[in-house]
Amino acid sequence: MVNLSQTRLHSRGYFWRNRLAPWLLLAAPILLTAWLKYYLIIKAFYISLFDYDPINTPGKFVGFANYSRMFSTQYYWDAWNNTFIFLFLSIAMTFFIPIIQALFLNEIIRWKHVFTTLYILPALIPTAVNVIIWKWIWHPDYGVANQILKFFGGQPQAWLSDPAWTKFCIIFPGVLGGGISVLLYLSAIQGISPDIVESAKLDGCVGWKRIRYMILPNIKFIISIQLVMAVITAMQMLDAPFMYTSGGPSGASTTMGIYIFNTFKQDFNYGRGSAASTILLLVIAIITAIQMKFDRTERD
Amino acid sequence: MNKKPSKFGSERLLRFTAYTITILFVVCMLYPFMYTISNSAKDNVKIYDVPPKLLPDPAQSMSIVIDYSSLGELSDQELLDKALRDNALAMFATNYEYPRESIFEIEVYGMLNNKTIFYSRAHKMKLELIRDFGVYQSSVVKSDVLLYGDRYIRANDSIGYQFDPKGLDRVPELDHLDDSYSPTLTSLLSDSYKTNGKFIGSGVSNHNLLLLESFKYYFQLPSYVYADNPMIAKYSFLTFVLNSFIVIGWAIVTQVILSSISAFVISRLLSPKAGSIVLLYFLGAMMIPFASIMLPQLIMYKDMGFYNNYAALLLPFLYPFGFYIYLFKGFFDRIPGDYFEAAKLDGAKNFYLYMKICMPLSKPIISLIALQTFIGNWNDFFWAWMVTEDQKLWTLNVALYNLSMNGSTKQNFILGLSLITIIPVILLTIICSKQLKQGIMASGVKG
Numbered sequence: 001m002v003n004l005s006q007t008r009l010h011s012r013g014y015f016w017r018n019r020l021a022p023w024l025l026l027a028a029p030i031l032l033t034a035w036l037k038y039y040l041i042i043k044a045f046y047i048s049l050f051d052y053d054p055i056n057t058p059g060k061f062v063g064f065a066n067y068s069r070m071f072s073t074q075y076y077w078d079a080w081n082n083t084f085i086f087l088f089l090s091i092a093m094t095f096f097i098p099i100i101q102a103l104f105l106n107e108i109i110r111w112k113h114v115f116t117t118l119y120i121l122p123a124l125i126p127t128a129v130n131v132i133i134w135k136w137i138w139h140p141d142y143g144v145a146n147q148i149l150k151f152f153g154g155q156p157q158a159w160l161s162d163p164a165w166t167k168f169c170i171i172f173p174g175v176l177g178g179g180i181s182v183l184l185y186l187s188a189i190q191g192i193s194p195d196i197v198e199s200a201k202l203d204g205c206v207g208w209k210r211i212r213y214m215i216l217p218n219i220k221f222i223i224s225i226q227l228v229m230a231v232i233t234a235m236q237m238l239d240a241p242f243m244y245t246s247g248g249p250s251g252a253s254t255t256m257g258i259y260i261f262n263t264f265k266q267d268f269n270y271g272r273g274s275a276a277s278t279i280l281l282l283v284i285a286i287i288t289a290i291q292m293k294f295d296r297t298e299r300d
Numbered sequence: 301m302n303k304k305p306s307k308f309g310s311e312r313l314l315r316f317t318a319y320t321i322t323i324l325f326v327v328c329m330l331y332p333f334m335y336t337i338s339n340s341a342k343d344n345v346k347i348y349d350v351p352p353k354l355l356p357d358p359a360q361s362m363s364i365v366i367d368y369s370s371l372g373e374l375s376d377q378e379l380l381d382k383a384l385r386d387n388a389l390a391m392f393a394t395n396y397e398y399p400r401e402s403i404f405e406i407e408v409y410g411m412l413n414n415k416t417i418f419y420s421r422a423h424k425m426k427l428e429l430i431r432d433f434g435v436y437q438s439s440v441v442k443s444d445v446l447l448y449g450d451r452y453i454r455a456n457d458s459i460g461y462q463f464d465p466k467g468l469d470r471v472p473e474l475d476h477l478d479d480s481y482s483p484t485l486t487s488l489l490s491d492s493y494k495t496n497g498k499f500i501g502s503g504v505s506n507h508n509l510l511l512l513e514s515f516k517y518y519f520q521l522p523s524y525v526y527a528d529n530p531m532i533a534k535y536s537f538l539t540f541v542l543n544s545f546i547v548i549g550w551a552i553v554t555q556v557i558l559s560s561i562s563a564f565v566i567s568r569l570l571s572p573k574a575g576s577i578v579l580l581y582f583l584g585a586m587m588i589p590f591a592s593i594m595l596p597q598l599i600m601y602k603d604m605g606f607y608n609n610y611a612a613l614l615l616p617f618l619y620p621f622g623f624y625i626y627l628f629k630g631f632f633d634r635i636p637g638d639y640f641e642a643a644k645l646d647g648a649k650n651f652y653l654y655m656k657i658c659m660p661l662s663k664p665i666i667s668l669i670a671l672q673t674f675i676g677n678w679n680d681f682f683w684a685w686m687v688t689e690d691q692k693l694w695t696l697n698v699a700l701y702n703l704s705m706n707g708s709t710k711q712n713f714i715l716g717l718s719l720i721t722i723i724p725v726i727l728l729t730i731i732c733s734k735q736l737k738q739g740i741m742a743s744g745v746k747g
Contacts, residue, residue: 021650022569026578029562032619037585043596054599101325107318117733118326120740121333124725127679128700129718133332135704136339136711144335147351176329180675180740187741207310236589239681243701257591264595277592284589 477503
């Protein structure tokens with residue numbers, strides 16, 4: 001093998017095949033990615049420096065005025081506030097459910113495949129359908145949520161139409177859990193090496209202790225990865241609040257994504273929308289970097 | 301306490317809790333689903349009942365018999381015209397005046413000298429569609445409104461009828477039916493709505509299969525709401541299903557091809573260092589949130605004319621997802637080097653190595669990526685919603701959202717359409733559950 005490559009080293013064909021060919025093959029994917037992703041984020045930053053005029057592009061150069069003007073509006077900070085409340089609610093209410101489901105699913109022997117299949121179902125229900133069903137459940141007059149509340153003697157609520165409740169109502173459907181993440185955790189649990197399982201059993205690590213001292217430490221890695229993903233997803237939340245309430249009532253569910261959408265769709269303020277886009281990217285990047293760093297130091 | 305029994309007890313308690321919690325979760329998860337099934341089987345009045353009932357009321361079928369013998373000699377044409385007028389009156393009046401009685405089917409028999417000469421049959425949901433979006437859109441149910449112009453003829457054409465002056469072989473069987481509606485119907489049809497023929501009787505019977513027939517009309521809803529759009533008028537809901545599958549199919553094909561080529565180059569042709577830099581480049585692109593680029597993306601696509609057409613829906617998938625490259629790379633890295641060396645000695649080109657060695661071996665990873673792409677795009681909404689104005693381009697999510705935001709659409713129709721959307725997917729999941737699970741689990745081990 002060594003001889004062969006040495007003889008080829010001197011031929012011109014070698015250069016073409018081994019040096020240039022990979023980059024020719026990669027050209028299309030790299031350029032498409034640059035065009036459809038990296039170029040756009042640079043363009044967002046570029047637009048944010050202008051008082052953007054979509055007809056006579058790019059309009060007047062204003063430097064960072066879009067940013068300073070945006071920072072001085074309450075509506076912008078409200079959007080951040082909403083985004084972080086959504087982030088907090090979704091981590092507090094829904095993130096741990098699939099882990100619990102997977103831990104218990106792992107203890108089940110009979111009917112396991114039936115339960116596993118049922119747990120996949122929520123992932124396959126399109127958001128629009130989920131929203132339609134849950135809007136009906138939250139309906140103040142005819143919905144089942146108020147019926148249950150009344151049954152336990154509570155006061156009926158306006159749910160999605162109430163600024164105090166609307167974020168809770170949008171996140172709550174996730175409490176039922178299920179979806180792909182259950183299976184990810186389950187596969188991580190089942191992937192724990194048999195040696196560890198065996199030695200834990202010999203040490204008398206059974207029942208709840210087994211979950212606490214054997215399983216959880218061994219799936220910590222995937223939990224932290226999923227946590228990073230969940231934070232990123234929650235930060236750019238757009239579809240669900242938009243479909244439930246279009247950002248209302250009175251802006252209570254306007255996340256950063258909806259804020260950006262509104263600035264250019266309603267206010268036609270392209271410059272400010274791009275400024276908000278750029279800041280959102282920065283914030284997500286910083287939070288992700290901090291989390292990654294934190295994970296790494298913890299693992300070391 | 302003795303050590304052994306406590307160990308045993310702890311394990312048993314855990315198992316018991318596991319079963320209880322799992323069953324509880326599954327029941328909670330299925331509840332919204334059951335709720336949708338039951339609500340979509342109800343009619344648009346009953347779904348507003350408080351407290352909501354789990355089971356829909358039994359569906360009733362009503363037969364109405366109208367006699368034309370007393371009108372004297374009439375030409376066939378005149379007779380048909382009178383029968384058509386009466387049919388429109390009888391159906392819409394009954395449907396309108398008895399909203400709470402769960403009358404899901406109305407049959408109208410026209411009699412002449414003890415022969416059935418006219419027969420027409422309509423499902424409740426069909427009548428609702430005609431009243432909400434069809435011939436009688438936003439009109440009051442009154443005799444002169446129903447019969448105005450040629451409306452009743454168009455309504456009858458839409459409902460469908462049979463007419464034969466020599467007699468049809470259908471006979472109304474009122475004898476063993478419940479005729480409790482007859483007294484009120486007599487005054488309703490003869491006095492309020494003034495039918496041409498004489499109302500001679502009615503009967504109702506239970507017919508629960510009619511609840512299922514509702515779904516046929518739920519399916520037709522888009523063709524009534526967007527009747528101006530020829531594509532949707534013809535294929536109705538199928539248009540949206542097709543669009544979703546075009547987008548998802550395209551996404552799967554582009555992702556598999558682009559990701560696998562990139563991964564092949566990174567894994568086999570580049571040095572490890574260059575490879576990891578390139579991989580980082582692709583993974584970085586994946587981290588850019590959609591919310592951050594939606595505005596420049598919209599501007600750029602509009603400039604290129606990619607707005608309100610398939611190009612706008614499909615172009616965003618034309619770059620490889622970093623995560624898929626990562627999956628492919630992990631897979632290609634583990635293919636034993638012997639395969640490649642042997643082929644290279646035979647003078648094989650890179651393309652051959654890729655097509656004949658890598659791709660056939662990576663079938664499991666391809667199916668995993670297909671599955672992930674499917675799930676990801678099945679839920680994709682915002683971009684597709686933003687760039688499509690033409691209804692015939694709507695994907696399922698967009699169509700369901702827009703239909704549900706349309707004020708005049710009734711809730712049972714929307715819930716029914718939602719059910720029509722998810723039931724095939726659920727069946728597919730149950731059939732392919734084994735492959736699905738393996739696919740997802742495989743990604744977990746590697747990701």
